[in-house]
Amino acid sequence: MVQVVFEKVRKSFGATVAIPCLDLRIESGEFVSLLGPSGCGKTTTLRMLAGLEQTSSGSIRIGDRDVVDLAPAARDIAMVFQSYALYPHMTVAENICYPLKKRGVAKAERATKLADVAALLQLGPLLDRKPKQLSGGQQQRVALGRALVRDPSVFLLDEPLSNLDAALRAHMRAELIELHRRLGKTMVYVTHDQLEAMTMSTRIAVMRDGVLQQFAPPAEIYNHPANAFVAGFIGTPAMTLADGLLVREADKAIVRAGALAIDLPQALAASLPAATPSAITVGIRPEDVAVGAGPWAARVRLVEPIGHETIVFLDADGLSLTARVTGSAALHAGETVAFDLRRDRLHLFDKTDGRRLATVPSA
Amino acid sequence: MTTRRPNLLASLIAWPLVLIIAFPLAWMLLTSIKPAAELFTRTPQWLPRSITFEHYTRVLTETPFLQYFGNSMILAISTTVLVILVSVLGAYSLVRFRYRGRETLAALVLFTYLLPSVVLISPLYLMLVKVGLANTLASLVAAYMSFALPYALWLLRSFMAGIPEDLESAAMVDGASRMGAFVDVVLPQALPGIISTALFTFILAWNEYLYALVLVNSDEARPLTTGVMNMLISAFNIEWSLLMAASVMMSIPLVILFAFFQRYLTSSFGAGGVKG
Amino acid sequence: MPDAAAARPPGAGALERRDALLGMALIAPTILVLGAVIVYPLLSAIYLSFFSIYTPTLEGHFVGLANYRDLLGSGGFWSALVTTAIWTVGTLTLQILVGVGMALLLHQNILFRSLARGLVLFPYFLSTVVAVLVWRWLFNDLYGILNQMLMNAGIIAAPVNWLGAMPNAMLSIMVVGAWKFFPFVVIAVLARLQTIPESLYEAARIDGAGPVSRFFDVTLPQLRDVLTIVILLRTVWDFKEFDLIYLMTGGGPVNGTRTLPLIVYNQAFGLNQMGMAAAYAVSMMLVMLVFMLAYLRRANARSEADSAA
Numbered sequence: 042m043v044q045v046v047f048e049k050v051r052k053s054f055g056a057t058v059a060i061p062c063l064d065l066r067i068e069s070g071e072f073v074s075l076l077g078p079s080g081c082g083k084t085t086t087l088r089m090l091a092g093l094e095q096t097s098s099g100s101i102r103i104g105d106r107d108v109v110d111l112a113p114a115a116r117d118i119a120m121v122f123q124s125y126a127l128y129p130h131m132t133v134a135e136n137i138c139y140p141l142k143k144r145g146v147a148k149a150e151r152a153t154k155l156a157d158v159a160a161l162l163q164l165g166p167l168l169d170r171k172p173k174q175l176s177g178g179q180q181q182r183v184a185l186g187r188a189l190v191r192d193p194s195v196f197l198l199d200e201p202l203s204n205l206d207a208a209l210r211a212h213m214r215a216e217l218i219e220l221h222r223r224l225g226k227t228m229v230y231v232t233h234d235q236l237e238a239m240t241m242s243t244r245i246a247v248m249r250d251g252v253l254q255q256f257a258p259p260a261e262i263y264n265h266p267a268n269a270f271v272a273g274f275i276g277t278p279a280m281t282l283a284d285g286l287l288v289r290e291a292d293k294a295i296v297r298a299g300a301l302a303i304d305l306p307q308a309l310a311a312s313l314p315a316a317t318p319s320a321i322t323v324g325i326r327p328e329d330v331a332v333g334a335g336p337w338a339a340r341v342r343l344v345e346p347i348g349h350e351t352i353v354f355l356d357a358d359g360l361s362l363t364a365r366v367t368g369s370a371a372l373h374a375g376e377t378v379a380f381d382l383r384r385d386r387l388h389l390f391d392k393t394d395g396r397r398l399a400t401v402p403s404a
Numbered sequence: 405m406t407t408r409r410p411n412l413l414a415s416l417i418a419w420p421l422v423l424i425i426a427f428p429l430a431w432m433l434l435t436s437i438k439p440a441a442e443l444f445t446r447t448p449q450w451l452p453r454s455i456t457f458e459h460y461t462r463v464l465t466e467t468p469f470l471q472y473f474g475n476s477m478i479l480a481i482s483t484t485v486l487v488i489l490v491s492v493l494g495a496y497s498l499v500r501f502r503y504r505g506r507e508t509l510a511a512l513v514l515f516t517y518l519l520p521s522v523v524l525i526s527p528l529y530l531m532l533v534k535v536g537l538a539n540t541l542a543s544l545v546a547a548y549m550s551f552a553l554p555y556a557l558w559l560l561r562s563f564m565a566g567i568p569e570d571l572e573s574a575a576m577v578d579g580a581s582r583m584g585a586f587v588d589v590v591l592p593q594a595l596p597g598i599i600s601t602a603l604f605t606f607i608l609a610w611n612e613y614l615y616a617l618v619l620v621n622s623d624e625a626r627p628l629t630t631g632v633m634n635m636l637i638s639a640f641n642i643e644w645s646l647l648m649a650a651s652v653m654m655s656i657p658l659v660i661l662f663a664f665f666q667r668y669l670t671s672s673f674g675a676g677g678v679k680g
Numbered sequence: 681m682p683d684a685a686a687a688r689p690p691g692a693g694a695l696e697r698r699d700a701l702l703g704m705a706l707i708a709p710t711i712l713v714l715g716a717v718i719v720y721p722l723l724s725a726i727y728l729s730f731f732s733i734y735t736p737t738l739e740g741h742f743v744g745l746a747n748y749r750d751l752l753g754s755g756g757f758w759s760a761l762v763t764t765a766i767w768t769v770g771t772l773t774l775q776i777l778v779g780v781g782m783a784l785l786l787h788q789n790i791l792f793r794s795l796a797r798g799l800v801l802f803p804y805f806l807s808t809v810v811a812v813l814v815w816r817w818l819f820n821d822l823y824g825i826l827n828q829m830l831m832n833a834g835i836i837a838a839p840v841n842w843l844g845a846m847p848n849a850m851l852s853i854m855v856v857g858a859w860k861f862f863p864f865v866v867i868a869v870l871a872r873l874q875t876i877p878e879s880l881y882e883a884a885r886i887d888g889a890g891p892v893s894r895f896f897d898v899t900l901p902q903l904r905d906v907l908t909i910v911i912l913l914r915t916v917w918d919f920k921e922f923d924l925i926y927l928m929t930g931g932g933p934v935n936g937t938r939t940l941p942l943i944v945y946n947q948a949f950g951l952n953q954m955g956m957a958a959a960y961a962v963s964m965m966l967v968m969l970v971f972m973l974a975y976l977r978r979a980n981a982r983s984e985a986d987s988a989a
Contacts, residue, residue: 091573091577092576092577092695093573093576093577095693095695095696109695110693110694110695111695112576112581112582112695113573113576113577114576114577114578114579114580114581118577119578120573120574120577122570122573122574123570124568124570126568126570126573126574127574128571128574128575128588128589129571129593130592130593139575139578139588140578140579143575143578143580143584144579187574187578191578191579197577409789410789410790410791411788411789411790412791414785414788414790415788415790415791417785418782418785418786418790418796419790419791419796421781421782421785422796422799422800425799425800425803425859426799426800426802428811428814428818428859429802429803429806429814431814431817431818431825432810432814432817435817443823444822444823445823445828448825448828448829448832489709490709490710491710493706493707493709493710494706494707494709494710496706497703497704497706497707497710498707500703501699501700501702501703501704501706502696502699502700502703503700503701503703503704504700506703509707509711512714513710513714516714516718518913518916518917518968518972519718519722520919520920520922520941520961520965520968521920521922522920522922522940522941522945522964523721523722523958523961523962523964524717524718524721524722524725525944525948526724526725526728526948526954526957526958526961527720527721527722527724527725527728528717528721529948530724530728530738530954531720531721531724533738546716546717549713549714549717550714550717550718550721553710553713553714553717554714554718582699582702583702607805610807611805611806611807611808611809613807613808613809613922613923613927614922614926614945618948618949628809629807629808629809632809632813633809633927644817644820644823647813647817648813648814648817651809651813651814654807654809654810655806655807655810658805658807659802661805662798662801662802662805663798666794666797666798666801
């Protein structure tokens with residue numbers, strides 16, 4: 042059982058600083074996703090953990106060892122690559138046994154471990170084939186098998202599902218969750234797909250431009266995003282974020298956004314720091330916008346029926362809102378509808394640096 | 405532009421051109437099997453009236469041809485082995501490692517690729533004389549490094565750059581050292597490239613003329629190129645039949661390599677010879 | 681790849697340093713060999729060019745820039761430069777035209793395509809010695825098949841002296857040079873042709889472009905990059921070609937085909953003036969260097985203009 046700790050890790054490529062200062066502590070047995078848009082540094086972070094990239098400064102500890110000067114082979118890790126990186130000239134069996142061979146494991150033991158992994162991942166019939174004879178999903182399982190066979194302390198996965206089609210991806214997601222549950226190993230998973238991160242992780246580390254935005258369990262990230270970026274990044278359809286003005290009157294607080302004037306609930310208003318500036322960013326998730334009845338009116342811009350729900354794009358005097366309606370909605374573009382907002386689910390962020398201003402007690 | 409049906413129009417245009425291009429070689433072959441008398445006619449004599457192999461026998465028995473052939477073999481094989489050993493390691497270094505001066509080195513290698521041998525003949529001659537290697541096959545192997553090694557580096561560098569880095573990364577995470585990953589993953593993947601490069605180097609060494617002319621003066625070390633030119637051309641009597649027979653025999657290894665390995669030879673152009 | 685070694689603060693990165701050392705160790709044999717057989721001789725050649733050296737005895741004395749003064753003033757250098765330029769341009773043009781043409785043809789699905797390809801490419805892999813012998817036999821004035829065919833067909837009345845008279849000799853070596861070296865163009869262009877996506881042609885066809893139009897508007901632009909490199913390489917290699925011209929004409933008739941490489945050889949081993957030969961060689965290299973830089977600058981400017989456009 043090992044924890045992974047990044048301490049003041051910095052990475053620069055020549056003059057460009059990719060990661061200014063990363064502090065991240067992953068507890069033993071966690072499944073942590075590094076999530077963010079392309080270029081946010083998540084893959085670089087993973088590769089530094091693997092030893093495929095060197096840190097510019099700072100330390101990385103796996104267990105109680107500082108591994109920064111250790112070669113990848115010495116770190117007791119296994120990695121699944123986005124491209125699977127299966128050795129093309131070796132059979133599936135040889136691919137999987139390769140790490141064992143490198144560690145000097147005896148032939149008999151190699152065969153046993155191979156059999157175990159093959160049984161676990163249903164690779165039996167594929168053992169004599171070469172990678173190019175396998176489908177994407179099969180290759181992925183072989184890559185997984187090669188990582189599992191060594192029973193390392195930490196598993197690293199670099200967007201392993203991104204080359205699979207949607208159905209297979211969903212299936213493999215479930216398999217990986219099950220695998221983690223069964224093995225209880227520390228897993229570090231890089232992805233740009235928030236659905237994967239949300240469903241699979243014990244905690245998600247959201248990154249942007251090399252900076253850690255928030256490191257928390259999925260529910261907290263969803264309900265209490267630490268800043269406007271995280272709020273907008275997590276959740277599909279995305280949260281509506283708009284410029285707003287905070288107006289305080291005696292005990293009350295009112296947020297003006299576009300033509301709307303929203304009374305903040307008492308709990309929310311009370312939690313605002315006293316020195317809150319009046320220019321803020323206000324956000325509301327689509328599922329917290331109720332269409333059909335309410336104090337405000339908006340014009341329907343676009344209706345997207347998804348089957349089990351409908352996404353409705355509203356325009357309230359220039360303010361664009363997204364709303365989610367369960368089932369099908371009898372709405373058409375151009376119509377005017379009434380709508381309401383769940384005011385206790387408003388997210389308020391500082392306009393200049395995007396950080397969260399108020400904390401609503403968890404729903 | 406390409407359909408599965410054979411393109412007859414293109415075939416009709418292409419094949420006459422192909423035959424024209426191949427004609428000189430066909431003519432070489434025909435001349436070598438015609439009795440000498442048939443050569444000296446006034447009107448074109450396309451096909452031989454009788455076939456003889458006497459010219460081949462004469463070249464083999466009356467001239468040092470076999471000695472030259474042996475020399476060329478040793479020379480080409482030695483050059484190839486040495487070049488491959490050095491260039492495989494060097495190309496890997498240029499492609500996968502980061503160290504100060506790497507880019508400069510790569511640029512210099514490129515530069516030497518374009519250097520005229522003519523510039524080097526005098527100083528190389530001086531140097532090899534001083535070292536005591538004048539007139540030996542070893543001197544030729546050394547001289548051939550000057551053009552074969554940069555070429556091999558250029559080719560191999562391209563081939564290796566095409567191998568996904570993830571494979572070596574995976575091997576290293578799996579427990580291989582840097583060089584272990586090289587042997588287990590890069591070499592097998594680069595094998596087609598290495599074969600191409602080896603073939604090319606062999607051919608370059610087999611066909612080289614200028615250095616052989618300058619550096620070697622005696623039959624013991626003379627390769628085929630200078631040997632053949634030397635032995636059969638005297639000021640007054642050029643024996644064309646013998647020359648054609650010698651030419652055919654000189655080209656046999658090339659034909660064999662080319663026939664069996666055409667795929668390798670031409671793939672190296674696509675991957676390495678031009679890009680890069 | 682960015683050079684990370686420079687960004688490393690001192691004391692950190694043992695792993696990186698080991699890596700860099702390994703990298704340097706791997707390239708060390710190459711550096712040693714190339715240092716010995718290229719760098720040292722090259723510097724030597726420059727050094728030698730300031731001496732007058734008698735080849736058989738290898739004795740010489742310092743003459744400073746005298747060699748260069750003679751070379752530039754004598755006119756021998758300049759006329760040889762012109763000759764070399766004529767040869768290069770002539771054979772290069774043929775190589776490119778025939779090379780691109782054959783590549784286009786071989787790209788089609790012609791009958792016995794692999795055989796055709798093999799026959800077309802083979803001259804490149806032959807020894808120059810063999811090529812020269814074959815062609816000198818073809819060009820032989822009395823018994824060569826070329827004259828015999830032409831006379832038989834009534835095209836010429838008397839045998840043509842292909843190699844012993846100008847401009848025949850220059851034209852002849854251009855043709856032989858083209859025959860020997862055009863396959864390089866074929867291979868490079870063919871490889872590139874095979875990577876042009878069929879969809880480009882389909883789109884052009886839908887837009888109404890006929891075959892000629894498709895060649896100029898789709899094929900040729902796609903070939904531009906490869907042709908730029910091929911032209912550079914072939915120009916450099918044709919310019920420095922020694923074997924073919926030496927063996928075909930020896931530089932004759934009367935220096936009609938005496939290119940710079942031939943002069944270098946002749947100076948060193950014919951006239952036994954090794955120092956002068958080195959001076960010629962260095963001058964030749966400078967010319968080539970100027971050309972390459974100018975060419976690359978123009979090629980880069982062109983491609984930048986394209987990507988900016």
